[in-house]
Amino acid sequence: MIHVEGLRKSFGELEVLKGIATDVASGEVVAVIGPSGSGKSTFLRCLNLLETPTGGTVQINGTELTSPKADVRAARQEIGMVFQHFHLFPHLTVLGNLTYAPVKVKRLSKAAAEEKALGLLSRVGLSDKAGAYPSSLSGGQKQRVAIARALAMEPRLMLFDEPTSALDPEMVKEVLDVMKDLAKSGMTMIVVTHEMGFAREVADRVLFLDQGALIEEGPPETFFSHPKTGRAKDFLQKVL
Amino acid sequence: MKPPMNLDFSQMTPYIPYMLQGIWVTLKFVFVALLVGALLGTLLALFKISGPAPLRIFAVTYTSIFRGTPLILQLMLIYFAVPQLTGYDITPFLSAITAFGLNSAAYISEIIRAGIQAVDKGQVEAAQALGIPYRSMMKDIILPQAFKNILPALMNEVITLTKESALVSTIGYLDLMRRAQVVGASMYRQFEPLLFVGLIYWILVMILTLIGRQIERRMNASDTR
Numbered sequence: 001m002i003h004v005e006g007l008r009k010s011f012g013e014l015e016v017l018k019g020i021a022t023d024v025a026s027g028e029v030v031a032v033i034g035p036s037g038s039g040k041s042t043f044l045r046c047l048n049l050l051e052t053p054t055g056g057t058v059q060i061n062g063t064e065l066t067s068p069k070a071d072v073r074a075a076r077q078e079i080g081m082v083f084q085h086f087h088l089f090p091h092l093t094v095l096g097n098l099t100y101a102p103v104k105v106k107r108l109s110k111a112a113a114e115e116k117a118l119g120l121l122s123r124v125g126l127s128d129k130a131g132a133y134p135s136s137l138s139g140g141q142k143q144r145v146a147i148a149r150a151l152a153m154e155p156r157l158m159l160f161d162e163p164t165s166a167l168d169p170e171m172v173k174e175v176l177d178v179m180k181d182l183a184k185s186g187m188t189m190i191v192v193t194h195e196m197g198f199a200r201e202v203a204d205r206v207l208f209l210d211q212g213a214l215i216e217e218g219p220p221e222t223f224f225s226h227p228k229t230g231r232a233k234d235f236l237q238k239v240l
Numbered sequence: 241m242k243p244p245m246n247l248d249f250s251q252m253t254p255y256i257p258y259m260l261q262g263i264w265v266t267l268k269f270v271f272v273a274l275l276v277g278a279l280l281g282t283l284l285a286l287f288k289i290s291g292p293a294p295l296r297i298f299a300v301t302y303t304s305i306f307r308g309t310p311l312i313l314q315l316m317l318i319y320f321a322v323p324q325l326t327g328y329d330i331t332p333f334l335s336a337i338t339a340f341g342l343n344s345a346a347y348i349s350e351i352i353r354a355g356i357q358a359v360d361k362g363q364v365e366a367a368q369a370l371g372i373p374y375r376s377m378m379k380d381i382i383l384p385q386a387f388k389n390i391l392p393a394l395m396n397e398v399i400t401l402t403k404e405s406a407l408v409s410t411i412g413y414l415d416l417m418r419r420a421q422v423v424g425a426s427m428y429r430q431f432e433p434l435l436f437v438g439l440i441y442w443i444l445v446m447i448l449t450l451i452g453r454q455i456e457r458r459m460n461a462s463d464t465r
Contacts, residue, residue, distance in 0.1 A: 050365055077371035087366035091384050100380065101370040153370060 001026040001061060001188055008055035009042055016042045018212040029183045031199035032192045034209035035235055040192045044159050048079045077105060080150030084162040086142040088134040094145050095130040098152045120148040124178050140171030144178050160191040196239055200224050208232050252432045255423040262416035263440060269336050270405050276341025281348025288353050306346035312407050315339040319411045332413035347397055355390035356382060388459055395452035399445050416440060
């Protein structure tokens, strides 16, 4: 489903990604971990071209996103993204947040979009918040709304950029639970995370990035109990 | 002999309706100039933020010139230079709205640019990630949020424009200020009519200030952020 080859990204002199190659199959849940500054968020943001790669290719469902001819906006409709800081639209209600893009971009009728949005809200356990403004929600609720907003576009792939890093500890679980459900439903997911428990429990595969390179990858059981590289061992020692 | 210290407003009474009409004249031209300024200013702001290089350079240069030269000079240039260059006899009203419109466009474009750039960059990214087209994103997501940053500064611009509008008296446009001078000349007393229109300007500005505060309060009330 996703095919990444020789992906490079530099910010000026600083080379953040030094040639990353990997494939993600449909329905796979991939956790991307690594020390801060390892380039994992940049890697994720290159997948929907929020960052323009300086080199290499990204193919999603056979479309080469990095080609100059690619319709990036159309491709993005199929790629949901959840941000560390939620980025809900503060001037719209929760329902407005969920229906705006489907109505505007997918030309859904308002009624159809609302019906779908209410279904998604009940799925993330926030049916009673449809009319609320984001400011009145807790961090965990905001992030669940953000997940529902991304799902409202019926994406085939979901990207999560440290979705629980900005949350108070007691709210992490409610968000991870929603993500677990989503994983179980067969959604293809790429999750940049510091939640090792989540990576171990939910991910099919772990990518370990360090200093802009993909150092090690494999199923979580193997990676967490028998890391092959010294850098992965060092990292795991610090976080586990 | 010392000149007599007297203020006599009674002589001015017959001229009062004439001067009061100036309120409408002033407001009309301030309103039109502001409209021109707001439309052009929005366009310039968009050029500066996301236009291709030539448009961006144009917008920045434009702003620099109109903010960097006296408004009265711009007004005189338009009023006197247009007939000289084209033979078209431009009216004081047209000169006034052109000069004030073009000038306030420069200031308003900066107000809008700053307001838009103060909106969290994450909002743009969220919109992009959802595949929302640029125009819709600007119109429905970014500008409504930017408006809250913009409004106080914009209200300030309206007030400045209202006061500065007195400059058009120099090209014979019969605004409040000019009418005070006309009345002063015909009754050989300057002080009273000047004080009178001064009071009117002050009241106008106070009203605008109150309206601005009211709008701000309402926006904050509807926003439970």
